[in-house]
Amino acid sequence: MKSITIKGSERESVGKKATKALRNAGKVPCVVYGGEKPLHFSADELAFKNLVYTPNAHTVKVDLDKGEKIKAVMQDIQFHPVTDRILHIDFYQLFDDKEVTMDIPVRLQGNSPGVRNGGRLLFRNRKLTITALPDNLPDFFDVDINSLKIGDNILVESLLSDDFTILQPDSTVVVQVKTARAAIEVEEEGEEGLEEGEEGAEATEGAGETAAEGNEKPAEGGAE
Known part of the structure; x- marks a missing residue:
């Protein structure tokens, strides 16, 4: 996983007065x-932009x-309710032999044929929570939707790996395509198409026989 360097200074005083002075600066x-x-430090607000x-x-x-250099992950952040400025950030120190819990974003790759045919793409889980050793943390979950048709979905179970543990259940839906009112399903060529052709032929023959029987009835009525 990519790392961002934050240059900071260790805080000697952690009281309210000192904290307010830092924010004003x-x-x-x-x-x-x-x-x-716990290690208390401060850094310029602009350093956290990326x-x-x-x-x-x-x-x-x-x-x-x-x-001193410390590897860590962000665990919690507080914003000002009016200005949205960053008020405080909690980090958790990383150790090479100790697993950490982290939210990993999901990226969709490709184009769904189900969407092209009028279906509705529902991105159910944009992030997945995992536990892993620091060196095994992925940057993203890349999910290929090139074969996702109307009614199909992709579950967490298809993203499992020996490098990490996903905390959501295996049956959790990550992304799916549902039928929309204007959806048109494209039928694949093959045996299904042949079967439909045979059924259509049978229906035509049946309609012909019905019409023939209908034509015979008036003739019988006239004979009487």
């Missing part, structure tokens, strides 16, 4: 959990001014 107070003790305002998932390398 355009900095974001942060905490890294998961180590021997981490926060993106649909992509990233790990973080916190580069502190004292030379």
